[in-house]
Amino acid sequence: MSFLSLDTMLQFSIVLPVLATLGIVVAGRHPNLREAVTITTSLVLLYFVSSLYQGYESGETISVQWWELIPGLQVSFKIEALGMMFALIASFLWLITTVYAIGYMRRHNEQNQTRFYSCFAIAIGSVMGIAFAENLFTLFIFYEILTLSTYPLVTHSGTDEARKGGRIYLGILLSTSIAFFLLAIVSTWFVAGTLDFTAGGVFDANVDLTVAGVILVLFIFGIGKASIMPFHRWLPAAMVAPTPVSALLHAVAVVKAGVFTVVKVIVYIFGLDQLQNVSSSDWMLYLSGFTIIVGSIIALRSDNLKRRLAYSTVSQLSYVIMATLMLLPLSVTGAALHILAHAFGKITLFFAAGSIYVASHKTKVSQLNGIGRRMPWTMLAFAVGSLSIIGLPPTIGFISKWYIVLGAMEAQQLFVIAVIISSTLLNASYFLPVIYAAFFKSEDQPVEHGEAPVLMVMALTTTAALTILLFFYSDNALELAQQLLPGNSNGK
Amino acid sequence: MLTHLPVLQVIVPLLAAPLCLLLTRSRLVWVFTLIVSGLAFVISGLLLQQVMATGTIIYELGGWDAPWGIEYRIDQLNALLLLIISGVSTVVLMAAHTSIRKEISPDRHSLFYILYLLSLAGMLGIVATADAFNVFVFLEISSLSAYALIALGKDRRALWASYQYLIMGTIGATFILIGIGLMYQMTGTLNMYDLSQRLPGVENTRTLFTAFSFFIVGVCLKLALFPLHLWLPNAYAYAPSIVTAFFAATATKVAIYLLIRFTFSIFGLSFSFTALPLQLLFVVLGLAGVFVASTSAIYQTNIKHLFAYSSIAQVGYMIIGFSVSTVTGLMATLLHMFNHALMKSALFLALGAVMYRFGSVKINDFHGLGRLMPYTMAAIVVGGISLIGVPLTVGFISKWYLLMALIEKGWWPVAVLILIGSLLAVVYVWRLVEVAYFKPPVAGNEAVKEAPLSFLIPIWLLVSANIYFGIDTRLSIQVAQAAAHSLFGVSP
Numbered sequence: 012m013s014f015l016s017l018d019t020m021l022q023f024s025i026v027l028p029v030l031a032t033l034g035i036v037v038a039g040r041h042p043n044l045r046e047a048v049t050i051t052t053s054l055v056l057l058y059f060v061s062s063l064y065q066g067y068e069s070g071e072t073i074s075v076q077w078w079e080l081i082p083g084l085q086v087s088f089k090i091e092a093l094g095m096m097f098a099l100i101a102s103f104l105w106l107i108t109t110v111y112a113i114g115y116m117r118r119h120n121e122q123n124q125t126r127f128y129s130c131f132a133i134a135i136g137s138v139m140g141i142a143f144a145e146n147l148f149t150l151f152i153f154y155e156i157l158t159l160s161t162y163p164l165v166t167h168s169g170t171d172e173a174r175k176g177g178r179i180y181l182g183i184l185l186s187t188s189i190a191f192f193l194l195a196i197v198s199t200w201f202v203a204g205t206l207d208f209t210a211g212g213v214f215d216a217n218v219d220l221t222v223a224g225v226i227l228v229l230f231i232f233g234i235g236k237a238s239i240m241p242f243h244r245w246l247p248a249a250m251v252a253p254t255p256v257s258a259l260l261h262a263v264a265v266v267k268a269g270v271f272t273v274v275k276v277i278v279y280i281f282g283l284d285q286l287q288n289v290s291s292s293d294w295m296l297y298l299s300g301f302t303i304i305v306g307s308i309i310a311l312r313s314d315n316l317k318r319r320l321a322y323s324t325v326s327q328l329s330y331v332i333m334a335t336l337m338l339l340p341l342s343v344t345g346a347a348l349h350i351l352a353h354a355f356g357k358i359t360l361f362f363a364a365g366s367i368y369v370a371s372h373k374t375k376v377s378q379l380n381g382i383g384r385r386m387p388w389t390m391l392a393f394a395v396g397s398l399s400i401i402g403l404p405p406t407i408g409f410i411s412k413w414y415i416v417l418g419a420m421e422a423q424q425l426f427v428i429a430v431i432i433s434s435t436l437l438n439a440s441y442f443l444p445v446i447y448a449a450f451f452k453s454e455d456q457p458v459e460h461g462e463a464p465v466l467m468v469m470a471l472t473t474t475a476a477l478t479i480l481l482f483f484y485s486d487n488a489l490e491l492a493q494q495l496l497p498g499n500s501n502g503k
Numbered sequence: 504m505l506t507h508l509p510v511l512q513v514i515v516p517l518l519a520a521p522l523c524l525l526l527t528r529s530r531l532v533w534v535f536t537l538i539v540s541g542l543a544f545v546i547s548g549l550l551l552q553q554v555m556a557t558g559t560i561i562y563e564l565g566g567w568d569a570p571w572g573i574e575y576r577i578d579q580l581n582a583l584l585l586l587i588i589s590g591v592s593t594v595v596l597m598a599a600h601t602s603i604r605k606e607i608s609p610d611r612h613s614l615f616y617i618l619y620l621l622s623l624a625g626m627l628g629i630v631a632t633a634d635a636f637n638v639f640v641f642l643e644i645s646s647l648s649a650y651a652l653i654a655l656g657k658d659r660r661a662l663w664a665s666y667q668y669l670i671m672g673t674i675g676a677t678f679i680l681i682g683i684g685l686m687y688q689m690t691g692t693l694n695m696y697d698l699s700q701r702l703p704g705v706e707n708t709r710t711l712f713t714a715f716s717f718f719i720v721g722v723c724l725k726l727a728l729f730p731l732h733l734w735l736p737n738a739y740a741y742a743p744s745i746v747t748a749f750f751a752a753t754a755t756k757v758a759i760y761l762l763i764r765f766t767f768s769i770f771g772l773s774f775s776f777t778a779l780p781l782q783l784l785f786v787v788l789g790l791a792g793v794f795v796a797s798t799s800a801i802y803q804t805n806i807k808h809l810f811a812y813s814s815i816a817q818v819g820y821m822i823i824g825f826s827v828s829t830v831t832g833l834m835a836t837l838l839h840m841f842n843h844a845l846m847k848s849a850l851f852l853a854l855g856a857v858m859y860r861f862g863s864v865k866i867n868d869f870h871g872l873g874r875l876m877p878y879t880m881a882a883i884v885v886g887g888i889s890l891i892g893v894p895l896t897v898g899f900i901s902k903w904y905l906l907m908a909l910i911e912k913g914w915w916p917v918a919v920l921i922l923i924g925s926l927l928a929v930v931y932v933w934r935l936v937e938v939a940y941f942k943p944p945v946a947g948n949e950a951v952k953e954a955p956l957s958f959l960i961p962i963w964l965l966v967s968a969n970i971y972f973g974i975d976t977r978l979s980i981q982v983a984q985a986a987a988h989s990l991f992g993v994s995p
Contacts, residue, residue, distance in 0.1 A: 078974075078975070080900075080974070080976060081900065081903060081904075081976060081980065082980065151894060152894040152895060155893050155894050156894070156895070159888070159893065166940075166941070169940075169941055171941075173941075174937055174941045177937075178933070178937070181929075181933065182929070182933075185891070185926075185929055186926050186929065189891075189892070189922055189925060189926060189929075190919075190922045190923060190926060193902075193906070193922065194906065194918060194919065194922055197903065197906040197907055197910055197918075198910055200907075201907065201910045201911060
């Protein structure tokens with residue numbers, strides 16, 4: 012099929028973006044060449060990842076062992092359903108975001124663009140490492156690299172505000188991962204003797220339930236990228252970054268790496284059956300429900316558009332955690348789909364926010380009256396993204412929510428159902444008025460401006476179109492999401 | 504020739520020291536010293552290889568049998584130490600010629616190299632010898648030359664710092680001597696192996712407890728265990744940069760080596776940890792050291808002070824690993840000795856480069872350093888990240904083993920505390936990063952250039968070692984494991 016074996020492609024999908032930084036730095040003085048390097052790399056990466064997907068679909072086992080870092084702990088990779096889906100999302104959206112970023116960064120005459128594209132590529136390489144990691148140890152390594160490589164992106168502008176935001180960003184992500192996540196990993200290794208992601212979990216049946224409960228809490232809090240309250244503050248703080256960073260990293264790559272890790276830990280380290288008996292999983296479920304509601308309320312009260320989107324993300328991420336913690340095949344399928352759905356919906360919204368900012372320098376919701384007539388494409392895309400986050404057809408957001416609700420019904424979790432209903436209402440009330448104002452209210456102070464640069468509009472229309480298309484062609488995604496639970500997918 | 508390696512290890516730098524007097528020109532002396540140190544490095548490499556292949560090497564000085572003559576014994580433990588000392592010494596020396604031109608007046612250059620070699624020979628001697636009195640002799644050689652080296656610092660406070668160290672160090676050395684004397688009185692031997700055979704016979708005597716206590720306190724002074732650390736910050740801060748880089752990586756390690764050697768190989772584990780409440784004492788002091796010193800580090804404005812306090816905190820980690828008194832715990836300590844030597848030599852040498860350009864290492868000098876001296880500052884960032892313990896740096900390996908040791912032992916609270924303590928490292932490292940990358944240079948500093956290659960090459964050699972040994976851990980882990988096993992094998 013191809014001149015490279017699948018195993019080689021797996022390695023290259025992690026190494027290639029990192030190698031690309033060399034090219035980006037060398038070509039640094041020639042913006043067109045530099046951007047060509049980025050675009051080519053993202054195209055090649057997308058090709059690799061989709062070939063891997065084909066290989067995976069045809070039933071091949073694709074895995075690579077790199078080396079043993081500490082005796083017994085390998086750095087190794089293996090393709091599995093959820094990781095495959097995550098890698099597809101991230102590599103595809105990297106391509107789109109690069110197109111968008113070129114438009115955004117150039118129009119803005121941003122400084123240090125070479126550093127920007129380099130760090131971006133390293134971040135994507137580490138996302139691939141996280142997606143394909145065969146064990147928790149490998150995942151942790153790339154998790155930390157992702158944190159560090161995104162710090163220069165968050166603080167890109169170099170202002171005092173950026174420095175403060177960066178401090179919160181790095182402070183929370185690094186602290187939680189060192190203080191809780193690492194401790195949880197070492198404890199798991201000590202108790203279970205392995206960190207490999209194993210179907211059904213790694214703990215044996217007679218593990219002390221209190222210990223398992225404590226480890227679960229350490230994991231959920233330690234994976235700060237999943238942004239559960241009270242460790243969510245880094246996400247709004249990260250909004251000082253240029254919009255392409257907020258769009259890809261803080262709506263897709265970084266935050267999804269967080270919830271992805273949570274799902275992996277719950278499904279492959281604990282195992283759904285094992286966790287049924289662990290009482291702390293209920294508490295974490297309630298906490299995620301709490302995060303959903305409170306996150307939505309804060310979003311509702313934020314006038315700054317990016318901040319509103321950020322809190323919306325905080326709340327949507329906890330959907331994934333909550334759905335997974337219901338510990339039912341249906342709800343876990345919903346969680347996996349929600350990773351996909353939220354990725355496309357939220358990146359569209361951020362793209363729109365960035366495009367509004369570039370075209371009109373508006374950052375507040377209250378300034379958006381009538382902007383739909385000046386920027387029809389942007390605001391239409393915004394509307395599509397909103398529908399998906401609210402969970403209305405015909406968008407992919409509806410499908411993921413559908414599965415989560417089905418799961419909640421099966422589990423007879425009234426709490427979850429109540430959370431979903433109220434959060435949906437809240438989502439609607441912080442998005443719909445924006446759309447209404449944009450299209451139907453008249454402008455306060457008319458300022459002449461048109462659409463954003465064409466590259467940006469192309470990018471956001473693509474993601475918006477896909478948000479709808481995925482609703483109609485969700486089979487492949489659904490299939491991947493169900494493969495997350497082999498032999499378990501026919502329900503309990 | 505190969506059979507004489509153990510003695511050559513010590514004798515080569517010892518005899519080379521006076522030869523420096525014959526070479527008058529500064530550059531010649533430097534080249535000569537560098538060659539001698541490099542030779543010592545090669546010898547220690549060969550020794551390590553030999554020990555790992557064939558086990559302990561016993562060398563009788565002058566052909567005299569053990570109890571009468573002096574014996575050198577090289578096992579995995581001291582082979583590792585020899586490698587650390589001679590390796591760091593060699594790399595650090597590469598920058599010496601450039602560095603001391605700015606910091607030491609030309610007529611004292613020969614003196615500097617003589618003292619340096621004496622100090623090197625002293626440390627190597629302490630580690631290589633198997634004779635308790637010989638330990639004291641070499642301890643004095645290395646300490647006296649150290650006092651003089653510190654006094655060479657161009658800041659006048661160097662004299663005061665050196666005097667402080669002289670007083671404290673002499674008290675420590677005297678205590679060690681009293682301890683050794685009492686042991687000799689009880690057993691009639693100074694050979695370490697004989698001591699270990701005869702001490703159990705007199706185990707329950709007050710004299711032995713006294714000997715043990717004197718020895719432990721003396722060594723703890725030398726290794727700067729909190730609260731006996733007061734001599735260290737000033738000594739490190741005001742000494743010439745090269746001296747700081749060399750001592751920060753080696754001096755405290757040698758003292759920790761003595762602690763391990765005497766408690767494990769001579770007094771025996773059961774005596775050391777049951778006769779006195781040493782375990783509890785060391786854990787408490789170690790933790791207190793981690794917290795107090797790390798917190799002090801946060802508030803320092805002299806960056807050499809900052810990293811000196813950080814060194815005291817790192818000694819705390821080593822002592823905690825030691826007090827766990829399991830194979831894993833000891834491995835953690837040994838690994839951290841190796842790893843910390845790499846971090847601190849890299850960091851202090853980079854500070855030496857800053858010193859070379861600015862004449863001081865105040866926090867103000869770091870404003871805008873990311874742009875003024877990008878390679879030096881990048882080295883400090885990588886060194887700092889290693890200090891924090893991010894994966895793929897050496898710091899992570901030590902932290903992993905220390906956590907593992909504590910959890911194996913069931914000391915959960917200590918594990919949590921050291922993790923929280925290590926977050927303080929994030930604070931003091933990131934304080935530097937923020938200043939260097941977000942603040943503009945202080946007025947008058949704008950024209951400062953990057954450090955010369957004679958600095959950058961050794962700095963980046965050490966920085967690469969931080970990463971290399973964080974990825975390929977075979978050498979450090981195998982040796983540490985073999986050493987820990989053999990120490991527990993000798994006295995189970």
